[in-house]
Amino acid sequence: MTKEIEKAGITIVQMANLIPIAKTVGANRMVPTISIPYPLGDPSTPKEEQWKLRHHRVGVALDALATEIEEQTVFKVKI
Structure with a gap:
């Protein structure tokens, strides 16, 4: 779905726990x-x-x- 949204000209970030699958799609x-x-x-x-964890992950997504x-780029997050 992210691919189709980007085809429409909208930049999108996929937040996923299964990064290999996100790359594949x-x-x-x-x-x-x-x-x-x-x-x-x-x-x-x-x-x-x-809250700190969520704030950080959403901040990484906004960046x-x-x-x-x-x-294709996987953005780093704090563990």
Whole structure:
């Protein structure tokens, strides 16, 4: 789906935990997430830690939107 959205001229970032699959389907900008059931969080951690994690990942995704790329790119995130 990301490929079709980009064909329409809209820049998009794929946030995914399965980066190899995102690459295979043609995503250009990818940001790794945590897991399938909780892509942007970990319910076993305190709420403050979850917020920091989410804030960071969304920030990386926003930076990815503003970055010119020539090929498929996986943007780095803090662990």
